[in-house]
Amino acid sequence: MAKRTFGTVDRLPSGRFRARYRGPDGRRHAEVFSTRADAWAWLATQQTDLLRKSWRAPTSKRPTVVEYAEDYLARTDLRESTRLLYSGLWRHHLAGPWADVPVDEITPAAVRAWHAKTGQATGPTALARSYRLLRAILNIAVADEAIASNPCRLRGAGTPKASRPSRALTAAEALQLAEQLGRDRRTERYRALVLVVAFGGLRFGEATALRRSDVLPGGRLRVERSVRRLGGRWVVGEPETDAGHRTVTLPAAIAAALEDHLEKHVPDSPDALLFTTSSGGYLARSNWNSTFRRAAGATGLLAV
Known part of the structure; x- marks a missing residue:
């Protein structure tokens, strides 16, 4: 390819490409494009206009x-x-x-x-x-030097302000809530979920992504994925940090409760989810919150 002698094209930190040349007015003119090819094509057009003496100083497009x-x-x-x-x-x-x-x-x-x-x-x-x-x-x-400084300067605006203080369940409260869920056949399937989250230290998305194959001998649970609902669909991914990949050991009584849950509610397939809706799908946080609040209210627990 012949070496180009008119203008320059450089890649910006954003990944876009800036084309620049010095015009007959003595000023440098520049435009930014999505691809390098588009940038060189624009320079070729400017050069052609110069040779034909039809060049007019381009009006720079302000990036939005x-x-x-x-x-x-x-x-x-x-x-x-x-x-x-x-x-x-x-x-x-x-x-x-x-x-x-x-x-x-x-x-x-x-x-x-x-x-x-x-x-x-x-x-x-x-x-x-x-x-x-x-x-x-x-x-x-x-x-990209499109602006001199970032106008987002609100102190603390990037940190959510809790609408009310929250706390984790104590061991006694978790047992009490699990007992309450177990009294109702409509919510009995969530009894083990409360126990696993409380005594295994799992996040909600980690617990609801667990499969039968993640239950290991000796009351151990393998945590290697998490699930959440984004853009109207379920997204399963790995934990956010390397430390999120872990194996936790449950207390004997909690492991026994999980084994009972497996027998009653989880199909034999290794890929079967441990905690689901009644129809077998992923459990949405909003649905769980409703169930949790009803059970917490019935036991007299404060919202946590």
């Missing part, structure tokens, strides 16, 4: 938030579950107010106004996650 959001969501180092989470946050909380806004028009005051308005319509966790995503998107614009 959606362009950087698309770049961020297309990153290859994002876990699929994270990509789905971020895509949902973008659609529901960020795209409407920000998508078509040029990044150099966003001010700290505009971010504060968006944060206050969004906080009236959504929960603290979704708000904090959306703010962190917007900040990460605009960090790419900073790296």
Whole structure:
């Protein structure tokens, strides 16, 4: 391939490509493109116009938030579950107010106004996650030198503020709640779930992703996946950290309760889920919360 002598193309931190050349007006002109080929094609057009003496100084297109959001969501180092989470946050909380806004028009005051308005319509966790995503998107614009600094400067906005304090169940409370669930044939299938979470130290998504093959001899449980619902579908992934891959040993009484659960509620297939809905599907956190609150109320336990 012949060496190109007109203009330059360089790859930006966002993964996009910036084409630049010096025009007859003595100024450097630049445009940003998704592919290197598009960048060189634009330079070729500018060079042709110069040779034909029909060149006019191009009006630079100001990059918008959606362009950087698309770049961020297309990153290859994002876990699929994270990509789905971020895509949902973008659609529901960020795209409407920000998508078509040029990044150099966003001010700290505009971010504060968006944060206050969004906080009236959504929960603290979704708000904090959306703010962190917007900040990460605009960090790419900073790296690309499209803006001098990130306008997301709200102290503590990336950390969700709990609406009320929460605590873990004590061992006695877990046993009491499990007993209450076991009294009702509609909820008896969740008795072992409470015991495994409380005495095995599992997160809800880890417990509801367990399969029969994860139950090992000696009252041990192998934890190597987690499940959650994102974008309207179930996403099964690995634990977020290496420490999440582990084997836990249950107390003898809890292991016996789990064995009883296996006999009553879990098919013989090694891939059969341990804790499911009555129809055999993944157990949604929202459904479980309803069951939990009813049982906790019946036993006189405070919400935890």
